[in-house]
Amino acid sequence: MQIKRLLSLAALLGLASLSIVAVVAQEATETPTIEPPTPFDCKEGVELKGEPIKIGIAVAQTSNVALLGQEQVIGAQIAGEFFNNCGGINGRPIQLVFQDTAGDEAGAINAFQTVIADGVVGIVGPTLSQQAFASDPIANDAGVPVMAPSNTARGIPQIGRYISRISAPVAIVAPNAVAAALDLNPDIKNVAVFYAQNDAFASSETVTFQETVNKLGLNLATVQTFQTTDTDFSAQISNALALDPQLVIISGLAADGGNLVKQLREFGYEGLIVGGNGLNTANIFPVCQALCDGIIIAQAYSYANESPINQTFREIYKEAQGKEPPQFSAQAFAAVQVFVEALIALDNEVGLDTLELAELRTRLNDTLLNMTYDTPLGPVGFVSEGEADGEIIQGQFYVAQIQMNEDGQTGSFVFIR
Amino acid sequence: MDFFSTYGFLIVSMLFQAMLGLSLYIPLMTGQLSLASPGFYALGGYIAAILSTTVFLPEGGGKWESGTFPIIYVLIETVLAGLASALLALLIGFPSLRLRGIYLALATIAFVEIVRVLSLNLEITGKAIGIFGVPQPFINKFDYVVLALPLLIASAWFVYRLERSRVGRAFTALREDELAAAAMGVNPTTNKVLAFVLGAVLAGMVGAISAHFLNTWNARQGTFDVSILVLAYVIIGGSRTFLGPILGGLLLTALPEVLRAIAGIQGLPLFLSQFLLDGRLIIYGLLIVVAPLFYPQGLITPDLFKRRAVKTKEAGA
Numbered sequence: 001m002q003i004k005r006l007l008s009l010a011a012l013l014g015l016a017s018l019s020i021v022a023v024v025a026q027e028a029t030e031t032p033t034i035e036p037p038t039p040f041d042c043k044e045g046v047e048l049k050g051e052p053i054k055i056g057i058a059v060a061q062t063s064n065v066a067l068l069g070q071e072q073v074i075g076a077q078i079a080g081e082f083f084n085n086c087g088g089i090n091g092r093p094i095q096l097v098f099q100d101t102a103g104d105e106a107g108a109i110n111a112f113q114t115v116i117a118d119g120v121v122g123i124v125g126p127t128l129s130q131q132a133f134a135s136d137p138i139a140n141d142a143g144v145p146v147m148a149p150s151n152t153a154r155g156i157p158q159i160g161r162y163i164s165r166i167s168a169p170v171a172i173v174a175p176n177a178v179a180a181a182l183d184l185n186p187d188i189k190n191v192a193v194f195y196a197q198n199d200a201f202a203s204s205e206t207v208t209f210q211e212t213v214n215k216l217g218l219n220l221a222t223v224q225t226f227q228t229t230d231t232d233f234s235a236q237i238s239n240a241l242a243l244d245p246q247l248v249i250i251s252g253l254a255a256d257g258g259n260l261v262k263q264l265r266e267f268g269y270e271g272l273i274v275g276g277n278g279l280n281t282a283n284i285f286p287v288c289q290a291l292c293d294g295i296i297i298a299q300a301y302s303y304a305n306e307s308p309i310n311q312t313f314r315e316i317y318k319e320a321q322g323k324e325p326p327q328f329s330a331q332a333f334a335a336v337q338v339f340v341e342a343l344i345a346l347d348n349e350v351g352l353d354t355l356e357l358a359e360l361r362t363r364l365n366d367t368l369l370n371m372t373y374d375t376p377l378g379p380v381g382f383v384s385e386g387e388a389d390g391e392i393i394q395g396q397f398y399v400a401q402i403q404m405n406e407d408g409q410t411g412s413f414v415f416i417r
Numbered sequence: 418m419d420f421f422s423t424y425g426f427l428i429v430s431m432l433f434q435a436m437l438g439l440s441l442y443i444p445l446m447t448g449q450l451s452l453a454s455p456g457f458y459a460l461g462g463y464i465a466a467i468l469s470t471t472v473f474l475p476e477g478g479g480k481w482e483s484g485t486f487p488i489i490y491v492l493i494e495t496v497l498a499g500l501a502s503a504l505l506a507l508l509i510g511f512p513s514l515r516l517r518g519i520y521l522a523l524a525t526i527a528f529v530e531i532v533r534v535l536s537l538n539l540e541i542t543g544k545a546i547g548i549f550g551v552p553q554p555f556i557n558k559f560d561y562v563v564l565a566l567p568l569l570i571a572s573a574w575f576v577y578r579l580e581r582s583r584v585g586r587a588f589t590a591l592r593e594d595e596l597a598a599a600a601m602g603v604n605p606t607t608n609k610v611l612a613f614v615l616g617a618v619l620a621g622m623v624g625a626i627s628a629h630f631l632n633t634w635n636a637r638q639g640t641f642d643v644s645i646l647v648l649a650y651v652i653i654g655g656s657r658t659f660l661g662p663i664l665g666g667l668l669l670t671a672l673p674e675v676l677r678a679i680a681g682i683q684g685l686p687l688f689l690s691q692f693l694l695d696g697r698l699i700i701y702g703l704l705i706v707v708a709p710l711f712y713p714q715g716l717i718t719p720d721l722f723k724r725r726a727v728k729t730k731e732a733g734a
Contacts, residue, residue, distance in 0.1 A: 062698050099677070100694070105631050105638070109426050109558075110674055114681075117423040133549035133633035138426075141483050141556060153546045200537065200545030200636070 034381030034393050037372035040309055040341065046087035052095035053088075053352070055339050056115030058125035058135070059149070059332070063103030068328050069127045072149055073098065075325070075332030076124060078316050082333075083340045090347050094340060101126045105134035116142050119357060121343070121364055124335040129153035136163045143358055145365035147335040150328055153204070157383070157390035162365050164382055164390030166335045166375075168300045170205050170277065173397055175212040177274045177298035180399040180417050181247055182216065184296075185272055190221040192245035194236065194260060196252035196278075197225040205276045206251040213249070221245055228256045233263050241269060251276035258287025265291040272296060280327075282411075290408035294401060297413070301327040301377050302398035304415045309337075310376035325376075334375035342368035425559025427674050429630065432565040434670040436623045437643075438650035438662030439572055443616035445656055446585070447609050448592035450518065452644035453506075453525035454620040456532040459639025460505065461498035461624025466548040466634040467541060468494050473552075484556035486629070491554050491564065495625040502621025503614050510610040529644055536636040547635020551628050561630050568626070569663070572619055576659040579615075588612055653708050655715025664717055672704070673697050 057076045060069030080096040088094055097118050099111040108131035115123055116138075122145040126132055129151040139146045140160030148156055148165035152173075156165050182188055191213045195206035206223075213220045221243040224236035240248070248264060248271065250257050257279040264273065275295045285292055303314050303324045313333055317325035346352065346367045355363060369389060372381040379395030397417075404411035437454055444451040473490045475481050513524045536542040543549075555561060579585040587608050590598035599605050628634040646669070654665025680693035693700075708716075
C-alpha cells in the first residue's frame with residue numbers, strides 16, 4: 001500500500017517536474033538573436049611549437065550508435081587538421097584525444113573519465129542524450145567544459161554550468177518544417193500526424209510536431225501510431241484520409257517511414273508530407289522510390305550554406321568521403337571550432353601558459369559562453385547565464401525537400417529555406 | 418588517488434556486474450535458465466530514480482547539491498526495490514516456472530521486453546529519455562564502494578551458506594534430476610519460485626544503487642543485451658559454484674577498459690595501440706567465443722576445490 005501511494009505521488013511529481021523543464025527549455029529558445037560573429041581568421045603557414053593543447057573527443061566509435069559516431073569522428077578529425085593548419089592556438093598545436101564511448105551509459109562515463117585524467121581542456125561528446133545524462137555530471141563535477149555535438153533532448157544544458165551543446169534541440173528544429181509546408185500551401189487546415197510508437201526519438205519528436213500544429217492554429221485532425229516493424233499501414237491511412245488532411249507529418253525511421261509515404265501516395269493522398277529526423281537520410285530513396293518526391297524535412301545544417309568556412313569544410317569532406325557532408329560531421333566540426341576560437345580568445349586575453357589546468361578549464365568555459373562563432377552551421381552563440389546556460393542559439397535553420405530523379409531510384413535533398 | 422578517480426567507476430561497476438551474475442546464478446542452482454535479472458534490475462533502478470527525484474527532495478525544495486544526498490535514502494530505496502522485485506517475482510514466478518529449459522528462457526526474455534516497452538511508453542518513467550539528474554550521495558564514484566562491496570560480500574556469503582543448507586541441497590537435487598528430487602519429497606514449485614525470487618531481489622537492489630551510480634536511468638538499462646551479457650558472466654566464470662559468476666562479472670566488465678588502458682601505455686607501436694583501442698571489442702568478443710572451448714565448465718569449477726581438498730587430505734594421511 002505504502003509503495004503504491006509513494007509511486008502515485010511520484011508519478012504526479014514526475015509530471016510536474018517534467019513540465020517545469022519544458023517551460024525552461026521554451027523560455028531559453030525565445031532569445032533568438034546573437035551578435036553577428038566575425039568569420040574565423042585562418043593564419044596559414046604558422047609553424048606550430050610547444051606542448052599541444054588536448055581536446056577530448058568522446059563519441060560512439062563502436063556499437064549500434066557508431067553509424068552516427070563515425071560521422072562525428074570524421075568531422076572532428078577534419079577540424080583538428082584544419083585548425084592546426086590555420087596556426088593552432090596562436091602557434092600552439094591542438095591535439096584531439098579520441099576515446100570510444102560505445103553506445104551505453106557506462107561506456108560514456110569510462111571514456112569521459114579517461115580523457116579527463118588525460119588532461120584535456122574540454123570534451124566534445126557524447127553521441128546520445130541518454131549517455132549525456134550519465135557522463136555529463138561527471139565532467140561538470142570535475143569542472144571540465146563539455147560541448148555536446150548531437151544531444152537534442154530537453155534538459156542537457158541544465159545538467160550544469162560546464163555543459164553546453166552545439167546541437168539545436170528537436171523542439172526548435174522540427175517546427176521549421178511545418179512552417180515551410182505552410183509557405184508552400186497557405187490553405188492547410190487539417191493535419192494528420194503519424195508516429196512510430198516503439199521508437200524513442202520518434203515518440204518524443206511527435207510531441208513537438210503536435211505542439212507546433214496547435215500553436216499555428218491548425219486543426220490536429222488525427223494522431224495515428226504504428227511500429228517501426230510494420231509494413232502495412234492501410235488501416236491508419238484510411239482513418240486519416242477520411243478526415244481530409246492537407247498535411248501529413250511522419251515521425252519514424254527510414255524503412256517504415258518510407259513505406260508509409262509510399263502507401264499514402266498509393267491511397268491517393270496528394271497533399272504535403274513533412275518527415276521527421278528519422279527520415280532525414282538517403283536510405284529512404286529505395287523504399288518509396290519516385291513517391292518520395294516532395295517530402296519536407298527540417299535540418300540544423302545545410303551543405304549549401306555559402307559561408308566560406310562551410311564551403312572549406314564541405315570541400316575537405318567531399319574530397320575525403322566522396323559525398324556531401326552530413327549534419328553530424330558538421331556539428332562535430334563546429335564543436336571543435338568553438339573550443340579553438342575560445343582558446344585563442346583566452347590566450348589573447350591572459351595567455352594560456354599562465355593558467356593552471358583547473359583554472360584554464362573554468363576560464364575556457366566562461367569565455368566560450370560569451371562569444372559568437374561563424375561555423376559551418378551558420379552563426380552560433382550560447383545562452384550565457386541562468387539555468388539554461390550553454391544552450392545553443394543558432395542563427396539559421398534549413399528545410400530541405402526531397403527531389404527524386406527520373407529513374408525513381410536516386411534523388412537529393414534540395415534546400416528550400 | 419589519481420588511479421581511483423579514473424578507475425573508481427570501473428571498479429564499482431565490476432562489483433555491480435558480479436552481483437548481477439550472481440542474481441542469474443541463483444535460479445540456475447535449481448536448473449532454471451532464467452534471463453529475467455535485467456528486468457528486475459531495471460525495475461529497481463526506476464524505483465530509486467523516481468523516489469530520489471520526486472519524493473526524497475531536500476527541505477525547502479530544489480535540487481540536492483552533488484554529494485549531499487543522504488545515504489539513508491539510498492538504503493531505503495534499495496530495500497523498497499528489493500521488496501517490489503520480490504513481489505513481482507512471486508507474481509510471475511508461479512506461472513512462468515511451469516516452463517522448462519529454453520521455454521523458460523524465452524518467457525523471461527519476454528518479461529524483460531515487457532518492462533522495456535512499458536518504461537518506453539509510461540510518463541512516470543520518462544519515456545524514451547528516461548529519468549535524469551538522479552541525486553548523488555557521493556562526489557567521487559569510487560565512494561560507491563561502501564555500498565557495493567558490503568552488498569557483494571553479503572550476497573556472496575548468503576549464496577555460499579545457501580549452497581550448504583537444506584534448501585540449497587534441494588536446489589541442487591532439482592537441478593540434477595527433478596523427478597527424483599520430487600520423489601524424495603522436494604517440492605519443485607516452491608523451491609524454484611524461491612530461487613527465482615532471491616535472484617530477483619538481488620537484481621532489484623543492484624538496480625536501485627546503480628541508478629544513483631549512473632546519474633540517470635532509462636529504458637536502455639535492463640534490456641535483452643544485458644540478459645545475454647550477464648549470461649556470459651555465468652558461462653565464462655562457471656555455473657557450478659557461486660564464485661564463477663562473480664569472477665565472470667568482474668573479468669568481463671574490466672576487460673574492455675583494461676584493453677583501453679593498455680592501448681594508452683607510452684612506447685607501444687602506433688598500429689598496436691590503435692588496434693587495441695579500435696579493436697578492443699573484437700578482442701572481447703573473441704575471448705568470449707574462445708574461452709568456452711578451453712574451459713567448457715567455466716573458469717571456476719567445483720573440481721578445482723575438490724582436488725585441493727583431496728590433496729590436503731592425502732598430505733595429512
